[in-house]
Every structure is written in structure tokens, then in C-alpha cells.
Amino acid sequence: MIALIAGSKKTEQVLLHQLIHLLGDFLVIKSCALDEEQNPPWIGSADMFVFSSFSVRTEWEALHPALHTYGLTGTRTIDPESFSLLLKQPEGKVLLVNDDSTSIEETAESLYQLGFTHLTPVPYDPARMYYGELSTAITPGEPERCPPSISHVIDIGVRPFNMATLLNIVSFFQLPLASSISERYLQTIVQLQQHLLKQEEHTKALNAHYHELLNQMDDAILAFNKAGHITAANERMAALLNMKEETLLGRPVKNILNETPIGDFLTSSDRRKFVTINNKEYLQYKTVTSSFEGSILTIKSVEAAYEVEQAAKKAQLQVLRPQYTLDDIIARDPQMTAAKEAARKMAASSHPVLIQGETGVGKELFAHAIHYNSPVWQGPFFAVNAGAMTESLLMSELFGYEEGTFTGAQKGGRRGLFELASGGTLFLDEIGDLSPNVQGQLLRVLQEGEIRRVGGDRNISVEVRIVTATNKMLKEEVQNNMFRKDLFYRLQVLPLIIPPLRSRKEDLRLLIEEFLPADRTISSEALRVLESYSWPGNIRELKSCLAYAVTLSSGEIQPEDLPEAVHSAAMSDSLTSEHETILSALASSERKSLKQLAEEVSTLTLQQIRLRIEELHQRGFVEKGRGRMGSQITRAGLEHLSPRSESR
Ligand SMILES: Nc1ncnc2c1ncn2[C@@H]1O[C@H](COP(=O)(O)OP(=O)(O)OP(=O)(O)O)[C@@H](O)[C@H]1O
Numbered sequence: 001m002i003a004l005i006a007g008s009k010k011t012e013q014v015l016l017h018q019l020i021h022l023l024g025d026f027l028v029i030k031s032c033a034l035d036e037e038q039n040p041p042w043i044g045s046a047d048m049f050v051f052s053s054f055s056v057r058t059e060w061e062a063l064h065p066a067l068h069t070y071g072l073t074g075t076r077t078i079d080p081e082s083f084s085l086l087l088k089q090p091e092g093k094v095l096l097v098n099d100d101s102t103s104i105e106e107t108a109e110s111l112y113q114l115g116f117t118h119l120t121p122v123p124y125d126p127a128r129m130y131y132g133e134l135s136t137a138i139t140p141g142e143p144e145r146c147p148p149s150i151s152h153v154i155d156i157g158v159r160p161f162n163m164a165t166l167l168n169i170v171s172f173f174q175l176p177l178a179s180s181i182s183e184r185y186l187q188t189i190v191q192l193q194q195h196l197l198k199q200e201e202h203t204k205a206l207n208a209h210y211h212e213l214l215n216q217m218d219d220a221i222l223a224f225n226k227a228g229h230i231t232a233a234n235e236r237m238a239a240l241l242n243m244k245e246e247t248l249l250g251r252p253v254k255n256i257l258n259e260t261p262i263g264d265f266l267t268s269s270d271r272r273k274f275v276t277i278n279n280k281e282y283l284q285y286k287t288v289t290s291s292f293e294g295s296i297l298t299i300k301s302v303e304a305a306y307e308v309e310q311a312a313k314k315a316q317l318q319v320l321r322p323q324y325t326l327d328d329i330i331a332r333d334p335q336m337t338a339a340k341e342a343a344r345k346m347a348a349s350s351h352p353v354l355i356q357g358e359t360g361v362g363k364e365l366f367a368h369a370i371h372y373n374s375p376v377w378q379g380p381f382f383a384v385n386a387g388a389m390t391e392s393l394l395m396s397e398l399f400g401y402e403e404g405t406f407t408g409a410q411k412g413g414r415r416g417l418f419e420l421a422s423g424g425t426l427f428l429d430e431i432g433d434l435s436p437n438v439q440g441q442l443l444r445v446l447q448e449g450e451i452r453r454v455g456g457d458r459n460i461s462v463e464v465r466i467v468t469a470t471n472k473m474l475k476e477e478v479q480n481n482m483f484r485k486d487l488f489y490r491l492q493v494l495p496l497i498i499p500p501l502r503s504r505k506e507d508l509r510l511l512i513e514e515f516l517p518a519d520r521t522i523s524s525e526a527l528r529v530l531e532s533y534s535w536p537g538n539i540r541e542l543k544s545c546l547a548y549a550v551t552l553s554s555g556e557i558q559p560e561d562l563p564e565a566v567h568s569a570a571m572s573d574s575l576t577s578e579h580e581t582i583l584s585a586l587a588s589s590e591r592k593s594l595k596q597l598a599e600e601v602s603t604l605t606l607q608q609i610r611l612r613i614e615e616l617h618q619r620g621f622v623e624k625g626r627g628r629m630g631s632q633i634t635r636a637g638l639e640h641l642s643p644r645s646e647s648r
Pocket residue numbers: 328329330331357358359360361362363364365366429469470471539540543
């Protein structure tokens with residue numbers, strides 16, 4: 001019979017389990033834990049005492065000095081089941097925590113003997129609470145002893161007896177079974193080895209897979225760790241560097257790239273920079289990875305970079321909530337208030353709306369507002385500028401694509417804007433720039449309410465409100481065979497025309513008020529210049545003109561503070577003496593017919609008066625009445641005649 005003597009119950013149980021598993025078929029095994037029992041009843045029947053440690057043996061011998069049964073102090077090792085935990089631990093110092101210094105030394109020795117040399121054990125001292133920068137502790141079954149400053153504790157479990165201890169027991173009892181017992185002991189190790197091998201194979205397969213993926217990429221890629229050693233690179237990168245891929249791995253990135261233009265980029269603070277390699281232009285990107293505290297360098301051909309950047313830019317344009325409502329559209333001009341009213345009515349229906357107007361008049365603003373005022377206002381709103389993308393990019397943006405359609409295509413394919421905007425509104429800006437191919441696809445959606453992803457063969461139903469806009473004369477484009485007639489009529493079920501700013505004199509002042517900061521004013525002379533300018537860039541141009549004047553001047557804005565282009569164009573547009581004469585004739589503010597004016601201004605013919613009245617109307621100085629109602633001077637016209645300094 002063997003008597004197993006351990007210090008604690010926990011150790012007793014683990015060691016007893018081990019002895020029973022290996023020797024239980026041949027020997028009777030009894031056990032006790034000294035902290036619970038010092039005088040077990042079977043004490044006199046034991047042929048051999050096996051002690052869990054030297055200190056336990058000393059304690060036992062002090063308790064039973066007259067007992068002279070053969071004793072063996074077991075040597076303990078690390079439980080093979082914890083090997084994978086230890087292998088996962090990164091290289092560096094770890095605190096080794098156990099109940100006494102001998103056990104700590106033994107555990108450290110086992111770690112070394114078993115080959116866990118990536119760990120540098122620091123022995124635990126119960127008198128010390130703080131261990132500097134050490135954050136990890138390893139303990140064989142004593143996690144409660146770990147000091148609180150340690151954030152990560154790895155419990156490798158109670159250490160079992162090693163093979164030598166077991167063989168000592170076998171030879172003491174002269175059991176003819178040494179080899180079968182050692183086989184049983186090795187079984188666990190073999191199982192673990194098998195597990196590790198499987199893991200290794202899996203890791204290898206995964207690495208090969210990632211490597212293949214890297215080589216499939218159109219970009220040249222290189223990754224390096226915190227220490228600056230290359231951890232991954234693909235064939236394209238190796239080719240760019242004129243090196244073999246396998247010679248790159250593990251080498252210091254500095255040595256490889258030092259003399260190249262890429263090296264300069266790595267040491268700079270830029271995240272993105274053009275570079276010329278072998279007479280070809282590329283765009284390089286630098287990303288810091290959080291996973292392994294390293295960096296990834298990506299080099300794209302400029303063509304690929306252009307497409308990616310366009311997509312990113314466009315993606316930013318896709319707003320999930322419309323930003324403007326009809327109330328945000330500043331307008332007093334009757335044509336504009338009528339347009340707003342029409343938009344309000346159009347918003348209530350689900351037919352396509354075609355917004356036409358010069359650049360910068362606020363077409364996008366109307367598109368947002370139409371969605372916001374529509375019954376689907378809670379659905380998604382996506383905006384895409386059809387004129388700013390290549391045909392292939394636009395096709396995949398609008399209709400999505402199926403997996404494997406092209407190199408770099410997302411796994412599982414990708415939904416396009418028609419699918420994403422389902423239940424909401426899709427705003428297609430610059431519709432006049434669509435290629436014939438995209439025009440055909442768009443017509444299909446409008447006719448059948450279905451789309452087909454690029455590279456796909458199934459039809460997907462979509463329910464999307466379509467709003468389009470263009471600053472081209474779409475009808476003329478149709479006449480010139482540049483735009484499909486059938487598509488034009490489908491798109492312009494509800495046509496909305498936004499008038500140019502030059503014909504919205506009343507709005508000009510309102511908009512100036514809106515765009516000027518509260519603490520800035522504008523002189524009446526400068527205002528007159530703005531009023532007589534023709535605003536080819538409309539409200540967008542007005543905004544930047546005012547931003548220019550506000551930045552470059554202080555106090556009241558004067559004509560000379562305005563951009564030169566506006567200033568000089570306005571001067572050349574200034575009124576002639578014929579205009580002035582007619583304005584003066586209307587100064588009394590009453591309406592006057594052409595005939596009345598012709599009688600008053602005898603120097604001009606009826607025809608000349610009609611022409612000048614039209615021009616004055618264009619500039620907002622005269623309001624033309626219908627039929628025989630006659631014309632009347634406006635506030636702007638009166639102010640032109642008797643200017644006074646204006647402030648907001
Ligand atoms: N009535 C308005 N009230 C306030 N801001 C306006 C108004 N109209 C246009 N804007 C502003 O003018 C700028 C140009 O407007 P928007 O982008 O809607 O024009 P657009 O007609 O779509 O131009 P493009 O044809 O070039 O795409 C925007 O900053 C917009 O906020």
C-alpha cells in the first residue's frame with residue numbers, strides 16, 4: 001500500500017487521481033492532506049510514503065518521528081494539459097507564484113527543461129506586493145497568492161508527479177509493468193502532441209490561405225511589426241522591390257527600403273503619398289495596425305487608387321438622413337416660391353422627379369427636401385453623383401455585384417444603392433452624364449422595378465423613389481441622340497425647374513443676409529455690384545464670393561473687397577444712360593405702360609423702351625406687369641437711383 005501525503009486537499013486530490021490512474025490496478029493507494037489530517041487510521045499499514053514535496057515530508061517527519069516506513073519525496077512537473085496555455089504566452093518576464101521557494105525553483109526548472117524558454121520566470125516573494133512592469137503571473141494552482149498588481153494570471157494547475165517518481169514507485173514494489181505504466185503516462189503527452197500537431201497544420205493551412213489571398217490582391221502589400229521586421233509581403237511587393245518574396249520575411253524593413261523612395265515615405269509623417277517606381281506612378285498608403293502594433297504599407301497603381309478614392313468620396317456623399325427640408329430653401333422670388341410649392345406636391349407622390357437648373361442653383365437641396373417631405377421620409381436617402389465616376393464603378397455602386405465578379409470583389413457580393421435605398425429615395429445627380437449602358441440599366445429599373453447585380457443572373461425587386469437632377473438641357477441631349485428619349489420621359493414624369501439666381505433678384509438680398517456673418521455688413525455700392533452680376537455659378541458662387549469678401553476685408557464690405565471677376569463683370573454690365581432715363585421716368589413708383597413711357601421719354605422709340613424694360617426687369621430694377629398693366633420700379637431700382645448706405 002502506498003500512502004500519499006500532500007500539504008493541501010487540492011494537491012492531494014490531483015496527485016491521488018494521477019496515482020490511481022497509473023497504478024490503481026496494482027496497488028492500494030491511501031492519501032491525506034496535512035492541513036486537514038495528521039494522523040490517518042491507515043498509517044501503520046503503509047509500505048511506502050510518497051510526499052508531495054520536501055517541506056511536506058519535513059513536517060510529516062516532525063509529527064511522526066518514530067515511524068520508519070520507506071519514504072519518497074516526489075518530484076513534480078508541469079501538467080501537459082497546460083502546455084498550450086504556456087505556448088500562447090508572449091515572450092518575456094512572468095512572475096512565478098507558488099507556496100514556497102523550493103516549489104518555485106522546481107517549477108522554473110520544469111519550464112526550462114520542457115523547453116518553455118520564451119518565458120523568463122521571476123520568483124514570487126510573499127514579502128513583496130509590487131513587481132514593477134510585470135503584468136502576468138504563472139501559478140501551479142495557487143492563483144489566490146498572486147499579488148493584486150498582476151492583471152493576468154495563468155493557472156497551470158497543480159503539478160503532477162514526474163515520470164522518475166512514478167518509476168521509483170514501480171521499482172520499489174518490483175512491479176513488472178514499468179513499460180506499460182510509462183506508456184499510460186505518455187498517453188496524455190501523445191494526445192497533446194496530436195492536438196498541437198493538428199493546430200500547427202491548421203495554422204500552416206491558414207497561413208498558406210492568407211498568403212494566396214495576399215497574392216491575389218492588385219496592390220503591393222508589406223507588413224512589419226513593432227520591431228521593424230517584415231512579417232508579410234506579397235508577390236507584387238517583391239516584384240516592385242526587385243526581390244524574392246521569401247527573402248523579405250523577417251528582415252528589418254529599414255535595410256530593405258532604406259535606399260528606395262518608399263523608405264522616405266515610411267519615415268515621413270504622411271499617410272498617403274505618390275511615388276514613381278520604374279517610371280510608373282503609384283500611390284502609397286501607410287496604416288498602423290492595432291493587432292500586432294505594426295504597420296502595413298500598401299502600394300496601388302494610380303488608376304486603382306483613383307477608383308478607390310472616388311468610391312470613398314462618393315460613399316461620404318451618401319447621407320442616410322436628408323439634411324434639408326423645403327423650409328431650409330431660402331426664397332422670396334415668385335418663381336422660386338412656386339417651385340417650392342410644386343416640390344411640396346411632387347414629394348407626396350411616388351413618381352420620378354427630374355430637377356433641372358444651372359449649376360449651383362440648389363438642385364441637390366430640393367432633392368433632399370423632396371425626400372424629407374415625402375411619405376418615405378423615414379426610409380433611407382442616398383445621393384450619388386453619376387458624373388464623377390467611371391462607368392464600371394457607377395454600375396457596381398448602383399446595382400451592386402455578385403461575389404467573384406472582379407478581382408477585389410467583396411465576399412458574398414455587395415448590395416448596390418438601389419437595394420440599399422429600397423423603401424426610401426435615391427438621388428442621381430448629373431444624370432445627363434450617364435453612359436448609354438447605364439441609361440439602359442436605369443430604364444429597366446424604372447420599367448420593371450427590378451435590378452440585376454453586376455455579374456449576377458437573378459432579378460431583385462426594388463422599391464425606390466427616384467429623384468434625378470441635371471444642369472444640361474436634357475431635351476437637347478435627347479434631340480442630339482446623347483440621351484435616351486424613353487428614359488427622359490420616364491424620368492421627367494414630374495419636372496421641376498429651378499430658376500437661375502440672376503433672375504431671382506429678390507432672393508439675392510435674402511441669401512446675402514443668410515450667408516454673411518451676423519457682425520458683418522455690406523455697402524449699397526457693393527450690393528449693387530452683386531445685383532448687377534450675372535452669377536453663372538449661382539448660389540454656390542455667391543456663397544464663395546461672400547466668403548472671399550468676408551475673409552479679405554474688415555467692417556463693411558466695399559465693391560473692391562469682392563472677387564475681381566465679380567467686380568469687373570458687374571462694371572461692364574452697368575446700366576447705360578437709356579436704362580437710367582427709363583428708371584427715372586418710373587421713379588414716381590406708379591405703373592406705366594409702354595405707351596405712357598414712350599410719351600415721356602421722347603428720345604427713345606417704343607421698341608427701344610420695350611428692350612430696355614426687359615433688361616431692367618432682368619436685373620431686378622423693374623417689375624413687368626401682365627398685358628396692359630404696365631411696369632413699375634422695384635425697391636432695387638429706387639435704391640439704384642438714390643443710393644444710401646445699406647446695412648443688414
Ligand atoms: N435657396 C437656397 N437657400 C440656401 N442655400 C442654398 C439655396 N440654394 C442653394 N443653396 C446652397 O448653394 C450650394 C449649391 O447648392 P446645390 O448643391 O443644391 O446646387 P446644385 O444645383 O445641385 O449644383 P450642381 O448642379 O453643381 O450639382 C449649396 O451649398 C446649397 O446649400
